[in-house]
Amino acid sequence: MFEYDFMNNAFAAAGIAAIVAGVVGFFLVMRGQTFAGHALSHIGFAGATGAGMIGLDPLWGLLGFALAAGVGMGILGERISTRDVAIGVVLSLALGFGLLFLHYYTAFAAQATALLFGNVLAVERSTIAILAGLSVVTLTAVAAIMRPLVFASLQPELAEAKGVPLRLVSTAFLAIVAMAVSECAQIVGVLLVFTLMVGPPAAAHRLTTGLWSGVSVSAGLALVEAWLGITIAYYSDWPVSFCISVLSALVYFGALALPQLLGWIPKQQVS
Amino acid sequence: MNVIDLDRASIRVRDRTVLSEITISVGAGEFIGVLGPNGSGKTTLMRTLLGLIKPSSGTVRVFGRAPRRGDAAIGYVPQVRTVLPELRMRGLDVVASCLHGERWGIPTLRQADRRMIENTLAAVGARDLADRPLSEMSGGERQRLLLAQALIGSPQLLLLDEPLISLDPRHQEVVIDFVRRFGRERGITILFSAHELNQLLGVLDRVLYLGRGRAALGTIDEVVTAPVLSGLYGADIQVIHAEGHIFVMSQGHNLERGNHLHDDLPRPPHDHHEHVYPGNV
Numbered sequence: 001m002f003e004y005d006f007m008n009n010a011f012a013a014a015g016i017a018a019i020v021a022g023v024v025g026f027f028l029v030m031r032g033q034t035f036a037g038h039a040l041s042h043i044g045f046a047g048a049t050g051a052g053m054i055g056l057d058p059l060w061g062l063l064g065f066a067l068a069a070g071v072g073m074g075i076l077g078e079r080i081s082t083r084d085v086a087i088g089v090v091l092s093l094a095l096g097f098g099l100l101f102l103h104y105y106t107a108f109a110a111q112a113t114a115l116l117f118g119n120v121l122a123v124e125r126s127t128i129a130i131l132a133g134l135s136v137v138t139l140t141a142v143a144a145i146m147r148p149l150v151f152a153s154l155q156p157e158l159a160e161a162k163g164v165p166l167r168l169v170s171t172a173f174l175a176i177v178a179m180a181v182s183e184c185a186q187i188v189g190v191l192l193v194f195t196l197m198v199g200p201p202a203a204a205h206r207l208t209t210g211l212w213s214g215v216s217v218s219a220g221l222a223l224v225e226a227w228l229g230i231t232i233a234y235y236s237d238w239p240v241s242f243c244i245s246v247l248s249a250l251v252y253f254g255a256l257a258l259p260q261l262l263g264w265i266p267k268q269q270v271s
Numbered sequence: 272m273n274v275i276d277l278d279r280a281s282i283r284v285r286d287r288t289v290l291s292e293i294t295i296s297v298g299a300g301e302f303i304g305v306l307g308p309n310g311s312g313k314t315t316l317m318r319t320l321l322g323l324i325k326p327s328s329g330t331v332r333v334f335g336r337a338p339r340r341g342d343a344a345i346g347y348v349p350q351v352r353t354v355l356p357e358l359r360m361r362g363l364d365v366v367a368s369c370l371h372g373e374r375w376g377i378p379t380l381r382q383a384d385r386r387m388i389e390n391t392l393a394a395v396g397a398r399d400l401a402d403r404p405l406s407e408m409s410g411g412e413r414q415r416l417l418l419a420q421a422l423i424g425s426p427q428l429l430l431l432d433e434p435l436i437s438l439d440p441r442h443q444e445v446v447i448d449f450v451r452r453f454g455r456e457r458g459i460t461i462l463f464s465a466h467e468l469n470q471l472l473g474v475l476d477r478v479l480y481l482g483r484g485r486a487a488l489g490t491i492d493e494v495v496t497a498p499v500l501s502g503l504y505g506a507d508i509q510v511i512h513a514e515g516h517i518f519v520m521s522q523g524h525n526l527e528r529g530n531h532l533h534d535d536l537p538r539p540p541h542d543h544h545e546h547v548y549p550g551n552v
Contacts, residue, residue, distance in 0.1 A: 030358065143377050151372025154358070154365050157349035158420070161321045163341030163373040209361035209404040211368075211378070 001234045006121055010240070013123040013131055014226040017183040018196055020135045022222030023142060024180035025201035026215050027173065031153045034198050035087055036073060036174065041181045041190040042091040042098075043069040048115050048190070049101035058115060059130065062190075063182040065094075070178035074171025118189035118241040120230065131183055138179045145172050150211065187226065188241045195241070196222050199248030203255035221251055272335055274299050274428055274460040275320065280329035282312070282319050289315045291484035292329065297462075297477075299427075302454055303488075304471040305464035307481035308504065308526070313464040314350050316481070317430045320462075321347060333428065341373055346426030348417050350433045350464075362400035362408070363388060366420045387423065395419045395449060411442035418446065422453065429454065429461045435470070447474055468495065469516045495519070 001007045028037050044066035051061020069090075102112050114122070142149075148169050152159040160166050184193045204218035229244030236243070275297040282290040289312040297303055305313050318324045319331055322338035331338055333345070366388050367380050392398050397415040400408065408416065414434060421429060431450065435443045447463075451474040454461045465471055468478070478495065479488045482503030487494045494500075495517055500508040504521065511518040519526050 030360070032357075144375055147372055147374055147376055147378040150364075150378055151368045154360065154368045155349075155417075158347060158369060159372055161318075161323060161340070161347050161349065162369065205357075205359050209359050209364075209402070211360065211364040214360075 001231070006123075007230070007234065009123045009125060009128060010120045010230050011227060013128050014120050014187045014230055014240075015223060016128070016131045016135050017187045018200075018222040018226035019219045020138050020180050021184045021193075021196035022200050022204075022219030023139065023215055024176055025197035025222070026204060026218040027142070027149060027153065028177060029198060029201040029205055030150075031173070033174075033177075034194070035084055037177050037181060037197055038194060039073075039087045039091040039094075040066045040070055040174070040178050041185060041193040043094040044178070044181055044185060045115060045190040046094040046098040046101065048185075049098045049105055049112070052111060053101045053105040058111065059127070059182065059186065062115075062185060063134075063179065066178035066181050067175055069094075070174035070176075071171055074167065074174040114189070115185070116189045116191045117239065118185065118187050118192060120187045120240050121233075123186065127186065131186060134179055134183050138176055138183070141172065141176050141179075145169055145176075149173055188244055192241050192245055195245040195248040196226060199252045200225060203252045206252075206255040206258070225251060272299070273297060273332075274301075274334060275462075276330075276332040276335075277326075278330045278332075280319075280326040280331050282315055282324060283327045284315055284324065288327070288484055290319075290481070290486065293486045294329075295479065295486055295488045297460060297488075299460055300454070300458040301476045302451060302461045302463065302474055304468065304475040304478045305462055305481070306466070306468055306478060311481040311483070311503075313481060314432055317347070317432050317462065317464070320428075320430060321345060343424050344427045346421035346424070346429045348414075348421045348429075348431045348434050350436070357406055359404040359406050361402050361404055362392070362397070362416050363402065365405055365416060366392070366401075366423070369420050370423065388419075391419045391423050392416070394422070394453070396445075410437040411439065411445075414438055414442070414446060418449070425457070427459060429459055429463075431461065431463045433464050433466070435465055435467070443470060447471065450474075468519065472515070472517065491517070 028034055044062040047061035047063070047065025048058035049061070050065070052058045105111075113119070148159065148164045151162070152164050152166050152169050156166060180197065181193055184196050188195050200221035201218040203221055204214050208214050208217050225244055225247040229247050230240050232238070232243040233240040273296045275295070277293050277295050279292045279294055280290065281288055281292055305316070307313055315324060319326060320333050320338055322340040322342065333342070363385070367384065368378070370384055370388075389398060389401055392401055395415045395418050397412065397419055400412055400416050405413065414437075418434065421431070429450070434446055434450075438446065447470060450461060450463065453459065462479075463471065463475070472491065477488060477490055479486060480494050480500065480503055482500075483505050485503060487499050487503060495510055497508055497510050500510060500519060504526070506521050508526075509520045511520060
């Protein structure tokens, strides 16, 4: 399958996005903010269709809207970003606007499916370059705030007392999530962003309890699921995003069930 | 030199004056029990000493200088402990996260840091928690982990905000004993807030009672008396001594017991200010 350019492009793009999703998703799950991540992708959808309507690359619309929403949520504070109802209302509103923009953007109706569910087999070289650049920015930003981010996530009260600027860290993190969502949506679409940003990290949290081992396992699982998904899709002719979503669910539930399968009881892990 | 000096300090949170013209001094190595009804300002006082709240008037001095955020000489166990129940992070990494957690960049854990964390965990009898995920720890185990964390970096002042909440009586005694021993060995000044006076009777040097914006600091005999407490609670208080215990009663109700029950109710996360609302006394 590697004789086809579009397959090589798909592997490259999915590989880049999966690693970013795995790393950023690990912290998203750790902070219990997965729903906020979901909202950012939906808000990004409105941005993508809006950009398409006025003739811009949907990727920039997606990134712009998600970033603005992420920073906005961060500035409004933790109270908003963890409030399910407010987020739910805003994300529905965003999807509604996405539909409205799509309505006036009928020339590219097929684009809607690609935005919602991804179309990694149609990724172009220029997109890979953009994804690579974005992922460098995203991962650099993660590295820059990782120490206070972990502290603020695990123990916000103590972190505040020790001088961590909680709101700044939280806002920077949501901006990072917005970038990761935008990259991820290029592979699996805005509706299935969770398959790479939540499935693998959640499984990693079940499989390991260390910080670095968790980040590594999360990124590794996301990469394997993305590449294996493309491979299965190639041989089966099923949609790539479907294959990745199935793998993501299998790995997560497998990780949940693993202790029982191996006969582990939490108490015995002590020694 | 005193470790803590408040001189006619008033502290406001939002629109409410929580503490009004408080003057107290705490010397090095003292174990101070901090008591008072909900909303009397126990947490606010600690947050002021940490430099998180500025006094609206008067002066606050810690180690002879104005409090500043991130003072390494202060160990702190906050009252509102946001622990995500499903979080499967091992104890070692939780404790390590506070080591220079305020610096930017990638977290690193040097061999020496790791040893220091393990030694501190061992000191609170919690060495095995290093490799256990937070989600599988009991309330008592988490409390010991947080205590170990507060002790890292050899603090000179420990601020323990309700460290006994959610612990069963046996673990409460373990925590009290440990804190007292640790404080004596190293000459550390300790502010230990609690709802129950009796558990602390044998260990505290002086007691700080807060109520209705005012404070009374002194020995048990000086402070835990009907006139002083009646003034602080704004109610007719009786203090009854019985078999080595002290009961603070208002019209037949044991105030501290009632408070304690109230505090077992679940609280919303991230709510630093629940203590400013009027108490339920």
